[in-house]
Amino acid sequence: MRLGLRLLQERTKSDSFWWPYIANLPETFTVPIFFPGEDIKNLQYAPLLHQINKRCRFLLEFEKEVKQKLGTVPSGDHPFCGQDVHSSSLGWAMSAASSRAFRLHGEIPMLLPLVDMCNHSFSPNARIVQEGDVESPDMSVKVVAETQIDQNAAVTLNYGCYPNDFYLLDYGFVVTSNPYDQVELSYDGNLLDAASMAAGVSNPNFSTPAKWQQDILSQLNLHGEGAVLKVSLGGPDVVDGHLLAALRVLLAADPDTVGKHDLETLMSLGTKAPLGPTVEASALRTVLALCAIALQHFHTKIMDDQAVLKGEPPLTTELAVQFRLQKKLMLVDIMQNLSRRIKSLSPEKSTA
Known part of the structure; x- marks a missing residue:
């Protein structure tokens, strides 16, 4: 926010050295804090709604703090040249900084005019090279081509490998077919029990694990004091390793068999059926049911969404x-992936 405030301060100065740059910044941003209320509801995804509400509350509280401090400043010393500072202008400043700032080898965010006009790509044709330390007056930043770039072609950079929550919150865009997109879930025994019942998995132990299972869940940081109960579906791993290992362990009956494998093996979907095909099929079917439950949390169907997009809606609705x-679509892909894996297990051994 410090960078945003500095940007806001420079915007109030007509003689600012940075005015040509600031004058070309967007007047509005397509990040969700500026969405109409109906389009915030249209997101239909609780974790993102929580982040939006958190940012909006921060801006309202920060507005009060800034106004209180500015009220004691003499007019001649006003850092914003006497202009009113409110939540909308603070939101503009925060969005400008978050959508255009770079953190290179240091933690200090920097605005890099012209460089910040490069769009994002997971297969970029250029990269940023920082020469010198952040604190050095001789530090320089270059954009270096990674391949031959045709005339009039866009210069692209990789903003990072993140889910769409990050890109929409900070940059105001959504990446289609994003291989790093995820759906966030809460690790909850009752939810897993419901999923396993829906999947037809018999005798689940999710709500009442045995002592030896609790010990392994503690190692996975899913049980006990300080446990982190946030897991995910999607991304390069397809299934969160902590969730997968927990399901495999909780569906296993023999602690000795489980003890033959380290946590890394139990957390990997690439390790085929480490505890046997019966446990594996039951674990994967439970994840399939979790995907189905996650899909039900969205109020509209895929065909409905596609129809809305074909109608050329306003930009915020489209986003x-x-x-x-x-x-x-990511959840459907996961379900198809897991179904293929279950099918690869012999039918007689894939029953729970």
């Missing part, structure tokens, strides 16, 4: 609908 559509 909101595209965001939720990508989550749903």
Whole structure:
């Protein structure tokens, strides 16, 4: 926010050295804090709604703090040249900084005029090279081509490998077919029990694990004091390793068999059926049911979303609908992936 405040301060000065740059910044941003209320609802994804509400509350509280401090400043010393500072202007400053700032080898965010005009790509044709330390007056930043770039072609950079929550919150866009997109879930024994019942998995132990299972869950940081109960579906791992290991362990009956494998093996979907095909099929079917439950939390169907997008809606509506559509398509892809894995297990051994 310090960088945003500095940007806001420079915007109030007509003689600012940075005015040519600031004058070309967007007057509005397509990040969700500026969405109409209906389009915030259109996102249909609780973790993102929580982040939006958190940012909005921060801006309202920060507005009060800034106004209180500015009220004691003499007019001649006013850092914003006497202009009113409110939540909308603070939101503009925060969005400008978050969507255009770079953190290179240091933690200090920097605005890099012209460089910040490069769009994002997971297969970029250029990269940023920082020469010198952040604190050095001789530090320089270059954009270096990674391949031959045709005339009039866009110069692209990789903003990082993140889910669409990050791109929409900070940059105001959604990446279609994002291989790093995820759906966040809460690790909850009752939810897992419901999923296993829906999947037809018999005798689940999710709500009442045995002592030896609790010990392993503690190692996975899913049990006990300080446990982190946030897991995810999607991304390069397809299934969060902590969730997968927990399901495998809780569906296993023999602690000796489980003890033959380290946590890394139990957490990897690439390790085929480490505890046997019966446990593996039951674990994967439970994840399939979790995907189905996650899909039910969206109020609209995939075909509905596609129909809305074909109708050329307003930009904020398009972003909101595209965001939720990508989550749903990702869940469907996961379900198809897991179904293939279950089918690869011999039918007689894949029954729970």
